[in-house]
Amino acid sequence: MKKILCISGSLRPTSTNTNILKVIPRLGTWPDTSFSLYEGLDKLPYFSPELDGEGATPAPTVADLRAQLKAADAVIVCTPEYAFGVPGVLKNALDWIVSSGEFVHKPTAVISASPMMTGGDKANASLVQTLKVMTATITEEQILTIPTVRTKIDAEGNVVDEGLKANLIKIVNSLVNTGVE
Ligand SMILES: Cc1cc2nc3c(=O)[nH]c(=O)nc-3n(C[C@H](O)[C@H](O)[C@H](O)COP(=O)(O)O)c2cc1C
Numbered sequence: 001m002k003k004i005l006c007i008s009g010s011l012r013p014t015s016t017n018t019n020i021l022k023v024i025p026r027l028g029t030w031p032d033t034s035f036s037l038y039e040g041l042d043k044l045p046y047f048s049p050e051l052d053g054e055g056a057t058p059a060p061t062v063a064d065l066r067a068q069l070k071a072a073d074a075v076i077v078c079t080p081e082y083a084f085g086v087p088g089v090l091k092n093a094l095d096w097i098v099s100s101g102e103f104v105h106k107p108t109a110v111i112s113a114s115p116m117m118t119g120g121d122k123a124n125a126s127l128v129q130t131l132k133v134m135t136a137t138i139t140e141e142q143i144l145t146i147p148t149v150r151t152k153i154d155a156e157g158n159v160v161d162e163g164l165k166a167n168l169i170k171i172v173n174s175l176v177n178t179g180v181e
Helices: 016-026 060-071 088-095 121-133 162-179
Strands: 002-008 033-037 074-079 108-113 143-146
Touching: 002 016, 002 060, 002 162, 016 033, 016 074, 016 108, 016 162, 074 121, 074 162, 088 121, 108 121, 108 162, 121 143, 143 162
Parallel strands: 002 033, 002 074, 074 108, 108 143
Antiparallel strands: none
């Protein structure tokens, strides 16, 4: 079984970014592939190196995030952009992974969705940079910005834009084919 872990950068219950992650498994048929949504972003403590150094035992929520990432064959991150940057809750989670290394060589897709024309491009670029410095494996076809997202998803959370649907399918195909043995 190939495992894909999905992480949303939004804590909103009706988040468009989380909806996209929830809808992805229904867009295609990927045999022997499972998708799970990480739901602990708001339970993580604020990162500090002192909480993670020698002799320190990281919180159970941090251990859980690391375990979920370690068990995953690939990761999809889908995030909004806040004030031209990556949401603090998501960056906080990534900071916990820098020294533990679960992103090393991990096939990872980076998606940003926004109601604006820019599609959250600055948060997307920043996130790619952060994940690449953690040596995640990110190819060009695994990077996607989604502009004017509210015209592409209906009230039930279905993707109603064929171009977006195709791009999301392409991302999963790419993760399944390149990264997962
Ligand atoms: C504090 C704040 C700052 C925001 N800054 C940006 C921004 O810089 N760029 C952008 O495209 N959208 C920005 N937005 C709009 C978000 O893209 C929009 O609220 C989006 O729907 C959030 O994603 P979600 O539906 O997954 O929660 C901002 C929203 C908030 C609340």
